[in-house]
Amino acid sequence: MADEEPAGEIQLALATEHQTTIRGEPRTVEAVVIIRGDVDTSKYEGKENTSVVRETKGNDDMELDHQIGDNDGDNDDGNQGTARKNPKRLTITEHEGDIFHEAPDNTVLVHACNCQGYWGRGIASDFAGRYPQANLSHQQHCYSLKDKKGLLGTAQLIPPMDGTPRHYVACLYTSVRTGTRKSPPEVVLQATGTAMIDLLRQINQEKQISGIRVCRINSGLFTVPWDDTFAVLQALECEDDWQHTAIELWSLPTEKGK
Numbered sequence: 625m626a627d628e629e630p631a632g633e634i635q636l637a638l639a640t641e642h643q644t645t646i647r648g649e650p651r652t653v654e655a656v657v658i659i660r661g662d663v664d665t666s667k668y669e670g671k672e673n674t675s676v677v678r679e680t681k682g683n684d685d686m687e688l689d690h691q692i693g694d695n696d697g698d699n700d701d702g703n704q705g706t707a708r709k710n711p712k713r714l715t716i717t718e719h720e721g722d723i724f725h726e727a728p729d730n731t732v733l734v735h736a737c738n739c740q741g742y743w744g745r746g747i748a749s750d751f752a753g754r755y756p757q758a759n760l761s762h763q764q765h766c767y768s769l770k771d772k773k774g775l776l777g778t779a780q781l782i783p784p785m786d787g788t789p790r791h792y793v794a795c796l797y798t799s800v801r802t803g804t805r806k807s808p809p810e811v812v813l814q815a816t817g818t819a820m821i822d823l824l825r826q827i828n829q830e831k832q833i834s835g836i837r838v839c840r841i842n843s844g845l846f847t848v849p850w851d852d853t854f855a856v857l858q859a860l861e862c863e864d865d866w867q868h869t870a871i872e873l874w875s876l877p878t879e880k881g882k
């Protein structure tokens with residue numbers, strides 16, 4: 625795990641400059657430097673496209689309630705502010721089987737992620753094996769932010785970049801960390817709502833998407849009861865002009881009926 629590595633610095637020169645948007649702010653990153661411990665970072669001052677990230681220790685999850693999504697009280701995420709009459713909801717269909725199996729080109733495959741930039745275990749490790757370039761994009765996205773927990777409650781939609789079949793990979797940042805330091809369930813659930821809306825907004829700006837497949841996010845290593853996450857998804861309010869509001873929930877045969 626990153627926290628256990630010795631002090632020092634790691635430089636990641638990105639193969640291609642990375643364009644990303646975080647909370648509406650466009651960012652361009654060409655190199656990432658990860659600092660651990662007492663390292664002089666003054667040589668990186670003025671290098672605009674270099675993101676210098678300092679790894680921090682300590683459990684910061686409890687600060688997060690105040691940092692999820694847009695908390696400025698306006699109504700720009702479709703789920704805050706004044707209630708809408710008869711809001712459009714997601715159409716959710718349930719499917720049994722492997723989420724990856726025969727997924728058509730231009731399907732979005734959705735999973736939940738920590739904000740640290742690694743897909744270590746669970747279905748995340750399957751994504752890492754199948755989509756190595758998308759994994760790199762995910763890492764760059766996380767390391768482009770000085771304070772990674774700012775990703776909580778946001779989503780990253782990664783376009784197809786690993787050959788065929790052409791699949792989009794979507795990361796819902798629903799917990800800052802993982803393992804024993806994962807975010808508490810109420811934080812994960814709140815983040816799931818805002819992240820899913822963020823993802824749907826991005827999906828609905830894409831022209832070629834053919835479908836959206838979601839696994840039972842949060843219900844494995846994040847240990848949030850599936851019914852709670854399902855209720856969050858059912859309650860989401862979609863924008864009226866969104867074309868993509870149908871999601872497929874894929875459950876493994878062992879999970880069906882639970």
Ligand SMILES: Nc1ncnc2c1ncn2[C@@H]1O[C@H](COP(=O)(O)OP(=O)(O)OC[C@H]2O[C@H](OP(=O)(O)O)[C@H](O)[C@@H]2O)[C@@H](O)[C@H]1O
Binds near residue numbers: 743840842845
């Ligand atoms: N092929 C397949 N098709 C369909 N469903 C499949 C499947 N394979 C597994 N599932 C199910 O997919 C759900 C999610 O279960 P997971 O435990 O993976 O994820 P989660 O969302 O609770 O937690 C996220 C953290 O897990 C990772 O691990 P690390 O932190 O990296 O170590 C990440 O990086 C995050 O941090 C469970 O219902 C699994 O049965």
